[in-house]
Every structure is written in structure tokens, then in C-alpha cells.
Amino acid sequence: MTAGTFRTEHDLLGDCEVPADVYYGVHTLRAVENFPITGTPISIYPELIKALAYIKQAAALANHELGLLDEPRCDAIVAACAELLGGKLHDQFVVDVIQGGAGTSTNMNANEVIANRALELMGHNKGEYQYLHPNEQVNIGQSTNDVYPSALKVATWFGILGLVDAMGVLRRAFERKAEEFSHVLKMGRTQLQDAVPMTLGQEFSTYAVMLGEDEERLREAALLICEINMGATAIGTGITAHPDYAPLILKRLKEITGIPLMTAPNLIEATQDCGAFVQLSGVLKRVAVKLSKTCNDLRLLSSGPRAGLGEINLPAMQAGSSIMPGKVNPVIPEVVNQIAFEVIGNDITVSFAAEAGQLQLNAFEPIIAHSLFKSVSHLRNGCLTLAERCVNGITANEERLRATVENSIGIVTALNPYIGYANATAVAQEAHATGGSVYEIVLQKGLLTRDELDQILRPEVLTQPTPLSLAPRAR
Template sequence: MTDAVEYRLEKDLLGEREVPASAYFGIQSQRAKDNFDLSGVTLAHFPKLINALAMVKQACALANTELGLLDQQRCNAIVAAGDRLLQGQFHQQFVVDMIQGGAGTSTNMNANEVIANIGLELMGHARGDYQYLHPNNDVNRAQSTNDVYPTAARLGILLSHGDLVESLVSLQASLRDKSHEFADVIKMGRTQLQDAVPMTLGQEFGAWASTLGEDVRVIAALSELLKEVNLGGTAIGTGINADPRYGKLAIKHLSSISGFALTQSEDLIEASSDMGAFVLFSSMLKRLAIKLSKISNDLRLLSMGPRAGINEINLPPQQPGSSIMPGKVNPVIPEAVNQVAYQVMGHDLAICMAAEAGQLQLNAMEPLIVYNLLESMRLIKRAMVMLEKRCINGITANHQECADMVHHSIGLVTALNPYIGYENATRIARRALQENRTVIDLVEEEQLLPAAELRRILEPKRLIHAVQDVAVQ
């Protein structure tokens, strides 16, 4: 027999409702918990978003107190409750599903109620005894979901941004290390999956490092867009129920608390409905996901084999690859990165549709935007850590396989084209394919170049870098 659950009775505009006595959330969070049983992913899944909400509530309380609109005792309780959240406590009390109707009202009220009840206990009162600290009248004073939620969403992304960039920089550095390690491994480059011209394996890895480096810079630049917030606009940007000085004062406190130099939007009405910054940031995440997926595709192709494929590199084995084929090992890490990338691309599409669905002075679909952005950041970060630690760092090169492919490739004839002419080069390439012979053998056989000259032209350093002494035909 289980112990009976004790309840307290709370009321809102719809009437009375029982809330578990042990809960720090209140009646509105309970209703949302029951209504939105959708993704199964609650606010507690994203600690940085909870921290952002706590910071916003602290900043607003400090601003209201400075303006004489909230007494010091209540302000102290709100700030102290926020500190508890920032320490990682009570996060399990954020029970509302990330996907919700109401443009984020349930998220805002979950924060208001939890902070109020933590504050009540700190003040020596019982949970639910809101006459001493009220979720709406005190914690939500001079605020609306419509300025609190987007402000907290932007701040939550900024708080998560550092971890994302750190993982990206680390992965880039690992690829750069491999480019140095493989700097002397000559291999064939390929276009349209066909032999092209020689390069080094190091150059290939270096190109991957460079493309990720571009995204480090762009993500940093785009994050600046998220530092413009609409706090102080309240319901639709007109600032109703807020002191004219309140918004900028609250943002000043929020900047100090968060460590980010936040600014107030110039047009608060526009900012209350505009999702443009989120769309741009999502597009950047999609771009990064596409690049990671392309790198993963290349890793899978280059490691094909081990006997019947390209087999230029070896990926570190992570688990048996088949329940029926003994000895088979699959490229499971790049495959998993591919799937993360596809999910992020799907998130971006959902964000675009949700942003477009804004109507008049508000976008009611913002919870979906926030959920997908934070989830994309979480997935990409974890995927990059996995790719680096469980794949990139352990890759080895098959030197002989790479060298043999270069020696037997028709692509070598491109390097000879300036010396023997396009028509001769074309004929040699055709003969090499038809007779299953190497380009070098046929050039020597036809005495198109002296042996010493041929060796000089095909020196590895000349094959992989531009030279100035090309013969004039």
C-alpha cells in the first residue's frame, strides 16, 4: 500500500484545484502539466533556460524595488529564490512541457510559482500562502509573458552558446591536429566520386577544420543579435503596467546578473512579435549541422572496406556491427552524427514555420521555436563531442593504400597535361583504362618525357602544391 499524497488547495480564474502539498509549482503549472502532455520534454530538461528565467525575475524585482514598487523583503525573497535556482536546486519543479499553448504563459507562471513558493519558505511561510509573496502581483510585477519569455529564451541561448562554441572549437582543433599528422600521406582527391588529382590526407582534414572555423566566427557574430531584448514592453510592447523607467533599469540589472551586455529593442512593439533573430540563429545551426553531416559522409566513404572499398583511413572500432556477419564493424559514430544533422534540419523547418505563423502583435508559436533551438544546440554539441572523442582522435591512415591508389590512378595524367599536351594526355588516359596499365608506364613507353623529367614532375610536393615552372606548349 502506497502512502497517500497530500494536497493543498489553490485557486485561479477557473476555480479551485488541488496541487501536491510538496510541490513548489502552483495551480497554473498544474493545469499546464495536465493540458500539455505532448513531447514529454519539460522545462527541467533545459537548465540554462531555467537559469535565464531566474535571472530575469531577479532583475525585475531589483528594478521594481529601486523604483519603490516592491518592498525590500519581497525583493530579497525573490532574489534569494532565484539564487537557489541558479545553484541547480528545484529544477525538477519546472514541470511544464516545452511545447505548450499560450505563447509561453505556462512557462512564465511555472517560474513565478516556483520562485514565489521558494521565497515563501525562506520568509518563514507555507507554500501556497501567496498573501506574503504572490506569483503575479510580486514575482511577475511590471511583466508579461510576452516580454519575459522571449527575453529568457534569448538569454538561455546565450548561456548555452559558450558550451556549443567550446565543443566546436575543440572538434576543429582535433581535425587540425590530424591534418598535421597526415601531412605526408599522398592520396587521390576526387570530384563527382571520380579520380581527380593528388592531394594529401592532411589537406583533406585541414579543409574540414577550416570549414568549421568559419562557423565559430559566424555563430559568435549572430549571438550578438540575441542580446537585444524586449523586456519592459510587457503585453504588446507599449509598456502597460510598467514604470517608464523600469524596462531599461531591469535590463541594466539583468546585464549585471547574467554577464551579457543586453540592450533594449528600439521598437518594443516590433520586438514583441518578431522572431527574426531566432530564425537566423537556427539557420546557422542548420548550416553547422550540414557541414558536420558532410564530414561524416566523407569519413564513411574514406573508411569503406576494409577489403572491398576505398579504405584510405581506419575509424576507431566502437562496437560490433552485425548480429549475423562476424567481424563486421560499422562507422556508427559518423552515422549517428548524420542523424543528428537531419534532426536539426527538421527543427529549422519547424522554427521557420512557427516564425511565419506570428499574428498581429504576438507569435503564439514561440514555445516551439525555443524548444527546437535549445534542442538543436544540445544535440549538435553532444554530437561534436562524440565525433571528436570517439572517432576523429582515433583515426589512422592506410599509407600504402593511399599511395597505391595514386600510383594507379588515371588522375596523374592531369599533372602531365602542361608538359605533353591535352591530346597526348587524353590518349594516355584512354589507353591506361583500356589496357589496365599505369599512366607512368605508358608515358615512358611512348617516350613522351625523359624519365628524370617524369620523376621530377610527379614528385609529391609538386603534385599537391602549385608550381611556377610549368612547361609552355
Template structure:
């Protein structure tokens, strides 16, 4: 393998000749074989890094700190990264020591070497375009890295919300499909009062719909950045006016309404926006898990469970029990939720671990949020396409359970009164008979009056009382 020789403050090292990354990236690869997930796994992150470096280059050019030809070459290199090129040259592990310096230098080296090619030079001829002197000009990892993260999270939030909206649409479609399927509602796993299966699915849709606003509101916190803070927020090694120019270019490049933080020393170690957003992601996961618990219960059986709905059969369910089919799609979404809940705790601890003017734990914090969002997006797509869209209802079984339930006595309670209704319920349980038959047997209501009270349309929404 052909190599080129590069050096840093520690010494010299051979770098693959065709690699856009350089010596500092190579050291990070050797030092941090941790989670096995590389920067290249998250295209939006690389896109965010490229946008930050592009905006910085343009701001430096405005201040006559970079020549036009170098700025144009950097711009071209960044545009290529944004278009999805060269992502395989980001081999650094997501979890790393150094507060993200390895990530920042990976981006600096790739952009520098690609810019060198555009300028007509060879990779590694850094005297013409240097990773630190040119690509990282007026920056520090401590402002470039978190700004890139926030841009990535804004774009990832758009994808997450789109997946959520698609899932909500699927639930709502089933709500319409099952709007006339009468079934028994339950509280504390006990028979409660009748409802329709459509109402149940529509309620899930509304429950999830609330999360769109929560996610979007919390994502807006990422629009405040600290570009120009450099090391700790004092702006050392940046020129007056750089911050405003850089943020203006970021707005133009990202098409996002990014603003500069009011106090850069405060903003540099602050990770509160991550904590807030992670909590919204966790809230969505908790709701999805609860709904999947419900789906598993309602489809339980088929002979010895509730068996009100049928989930699509995805795969054989047992290596020993012939004919068994398990609710594998809701199960995997449950497991995603547990991972998201754990990741949120990681975010909390990492945010708390910040010390003085910097939080060095951002890499694990970011990895946790990225993983949660990616798993949830994939999980919601899987739930929609491989479960919700294929659900069918056992209509007659649902209706039969309503008619045989003690719970329908609640519907006659306003007419018969609590004492008579309690007596009927007690007899029904003791004698294993239906509430319907006992009411007629005791002559408490005529058949016509009882049928009117127990008609599906009366039992699933508010109605005026019917007198005996």
C-alpha cells in the same frame, strides 16, 4: 501524499505540499503531455527565467514597488535557481499552448514559494509574496518569456561554440598527423589529382571554423530584448523608467551587453532573431553531415571500398554478417543533421505563424532550437572522442592508388600538352596499364624528369612548369 489547496480563476486544486510550483503549473502538466521534455531538461532556460525575475524585482524595488525584504527573498530564490537548485520543480512540457504562459507561471510560482520560505512563511501563503502580484510585477509572459529564452540561447551558444572549437582542434591535429600521406583527390566520385590526407583533414577544420563566426554573429541578435513591453509593447502596468532599470540590472546579472529594443510593439511579436540563428545552426549541421559522408566513403571497404582511412571500431556491425563493422559514429551525426534541418523548418513555420501583436508559437520554435543545439553539441563531442581522434591512415594503400590512378596524368599535362596527355590516359584505361609506364614506353619523358614531375611535393601545391 500531503497537499495544500490553491485556487485560480478556474477553481480550486490540491497541490503537493512539498512542491514549489502551484496550481497553474499543475494545470499545465495535466493539459500538456506533449513531447515529454520538461522545462527542467534545459538548465540554461531556468537560469534565464531566474535572471529575468531577479532583474524585474530589483527594478521594481528601485521604483518602490517592492519592499526590501520581499526583494531580498526573491533575489535569494533566483540565485538558488541559477545555482542549479529546485530545477525538478519545473515539470511543464516544453511544447504548450498559451504562448509560454505556463512556463512563466511555473517560474513565478517556484520563486514565490521559495521566497515565502526564506521570509519564514509556508508555501502557498501568497498574501505575503504572490506569483503574479510580486514575482510577475511589471511584466507579462510576452516580455519575460522571450527575454529568458534569449538569455538561455546566449549561454547555450557559448557551449555549442566550445564544442565546435574542440572538434576543429581534433581535425587539425589529424591534418598535422597525416600531412605526408599522399592520396588521390576526387571530384564527382572520380579520380582527380593527388593531395595529402592531411590537406583533406585541414580543409575540414577550416570549413567548420567558419561557423564559429556565423554562430556568434547571429547569437548577438538575442541581445535585444523587450522587457517592459508587458502585454503587447505599450508598457501597460509598468511604471515609467522600469524598462531601462530592468535592462540595466539584466546586464549586471547576466554579464551580457543586453539592450532594450527601440520599438517594443515591434519587438514583442518579432521572431526574426530565432530564424537567423536557426539557419546558422542548420548550416553547421549541413557541413558536419557532408564531412561525415566523406568519412564513411574514405573508410569504406575494407576490401571492396576506398579503404584510405580506418575509423575506430565501436561495435559489431551486423547480426548476420560476422566481422562486419559499421561507421556508426558518422551515421549518428548524419541523423542529427537531418533532425536539425527539420527543426529549422519548424522554426520557419512557427515564426511565420505570428499574428498581429504576438507570436503564440514560440514554445515549439524554442523547443526546436534548443533540441538542435543540444543534439549538435552532443554529436560533435561524440564525433571527436569516438571517431576523429582514433582515425588511422592506410598509408601504402593511399600511395598505391595515386600511382595507379589515371588522374596523375594531370600533373604531366603542362609538360606534355593536352593531346599527348589525353592519348596516354586513353591507353592507360584501355590497356589497364599505368600512366607512368606508358609515358616511359613512348619516350615522352626521361625517368628522372617524370619522377621530378610526379614527386609528392610537386603534385600538392602550385609549381613552375617542367619542360620536356
């Protein structure tokens, strides 16, 4: 029944006035009133809305095939879901990302939006649920307890693919810089002290390798979230679902998503266990930790411009200070560092939420979803931003790098096989005490000839294993 600009809907708590023009209903409206927590609606995660649409569409097709849903209603539900998949009506998903009820409010938000849009497609008004009901038809054979975790896994799958692609963009940016800097000799450092020479290209290649390793770890984690519990209904026993429903919805869901999904072998276990989310969150934390370490290096290597290391130049993105004219800060690595801090915190949240599950259900999957989606989305954006607005524009201060190698005591390590450890130690001590160069002190002591030194200190010799045949006997 509609009165003025509202329509009256009913639930177990009684009647409620719902704005006439909205597609959600009474259950969603009560959730909005009950959970004024973050002010952020679930529509911020379009992958989740689309995942819910995929599941409701697959459920309608499966139930129609089983003779439980007539063709007009099935077609209307499928069409309404198709609109959601096309990006329409996402603004109607208004419940808060953090909510009580194990995700029931999210599931009912989806049921009501799909039902009311399907009613319109059938020629009826919103709220005329006698023709198509959010629970009786859209949610047939389902429970929040199988819909919500399955939707979370479908949504996360697509999020992971996007993150892997973004990491690939960043990895290739580092690979290009590794090639560009392959001839640039510099000093490596351990514990922030001079170590031995390397090339800047070798240094940048490590960042590419780290990203490549984590791309593989993410793909492995994605396979773990392919196991869903559709057909479990309330606790995994499948009560109210047709005996053939689980394999049919799996078939339909695989067809329309393209994801290699599988039904969990034990639906009771799958309905209460959040282990796959914990595993994925741990991999996201691994990505964040290594990405943050890389950004620490970029900030340190570019520190200066005169009072720091100053080995590389990051592209200037904005003025760095309201008081110090000319100052430019490494703002892009800094923002990625902060993303990493957030992801590490999100992992703790996921761990606590997974641990807090009780008996046959985990009621805290909404915060797991919110944490995972933030981590995936922010890491993806961070990787793309770091590649496009930082790494692609990095340049090397080659003269400064060359000077640090020539003046470093660390190159004495390369002379160990030729002059012996004791002589090398004496040379290092004298160089440190006098400020003299290792090269000149070795010549003064007659430990090696100039030709021998020049041969030993060539970049290609300093930055890779030296065949023993090239090493003269120690003097």
C-alpha cells in the same frame, strides 16, 4: 489553506487541490493537465530555467530600486532565484516543452516556484500568497510576452557559447589530423571519379576550416539575440510597467548575466518578431549540413575494409552486426548524420512557427524554443562525440593511398603542362584501356624521361601550384 497532503489554491477557474510538497501552484498544475504532449518537462533545458531565474532576479532588483517592491520580498525573491541558478528545484519545472499559451505556462511555473521558495525563506508556508504572490510580486512589471522571449534569448546565448566551444574541440581534432597526415599522398576525387593528387592532410584541413567558418557565423548570430524586449509587457506599449523599469532591468540583467544585452528600439516590433530566432536556426542548419557532409566523407573514406575505399580507419567502437561476425560500422559519424537531419527538420519547424505569428504576438515561441534548444544541445554533444570517439583515433592506410595514386589515371592531369592536352588524353585512354600505368606509358612513348617524371610527380609538386619556371616546354 492546506488539507492533508494537499493545499488549496485558487485561479479564475476556481479552486484546485495542489500537492502540499510541490513548489509549483495551480497555474502549473492546470498546464500539466492541459498539455500531456511529449512527456518531456521544460526542466530538460537547465539553461532556460536559469534564464528565467536571471530575469526574475533582475526584475525584483529593478522594482525594488523603483520603490515598487519592499526589501524583504525582494531579498527573498533574489535568494530563491539564486538557488535556481545553483541548480536547485529544477525538478519543479514540470510543464511540457510543447504548450499552448505563448509560454504563459512556463512563466507561471517560474513565478510559482520562485514565490513558494521565497515564502519558505521568509518563514511562511507554500501557498500563503498573501505574504508574497507569484503575480503581484514575482511578476511585477512583466508579462509572459516579454519574459519568455527574453529568457529564450538569454538561454540560447549560453547554449551557443557551449556549442562554439564544442565545435572548437572538433576543429582542433581535425587540425591535429591534418598535421599528422600532411605527408600522406592520395588521390582527390570529383563526382566520385579520380581527379588529381592531394595530401590526406589537405583533405582533413578542409573539415577544420569549415568548422572555423561556422564558429564565426554562430558568434555573429549570437549578437542578434542580444536584443530583448523586457519592459514591453503585453504587446510592447509597456502598460503596467514603471517608465524607468526597462532601462533598470536591462542594467541589472547585463550585470548578472554578463551578456551584452540591449533593449529593442521598438518594443512593439520586438514583441511580435521572431526574426532573430529564424536567423539563428538557419546558422544551426548550416553547421548541421556541413558537419553531415564531413561525416559522409569519413564514412566513405573508411568504407571497406576490403571492398570499399579503405583509405582511412575509424576507431572501432562496437560490434557492427548481430549476424555478420567481425563487422564494424562507422557508428559515430552515423549518429552525427542523424543529428544533422534533426536540426534541418527543426529549422523548418522554426520557420513555420515564426511565420505563423499574428498581429502583436507570436503564440508559437514554445516550439521555437524546443527546436532551438534541441538543435544547439544535440549539435554540441555530436561535435564532442565525433572528436573524442572518432576523429582523434583515425589512422591512415598509407600504402593503399600510395598505390591508388601510382595506379590512377588522374595523375595524367599533372603532366598537361609538360606533354600537352592531346598527348595527355592519349596516355589516359591507353592506360584505361590496357590497365597500364601512366608513368610507364609516358616513358614508352618517349614523352618524358624518367628523371623528368620523377621530378614532376613529387608530392610537393603534385599538391600545390607549380611555378612556370619549373615546367619544360611541351613536346
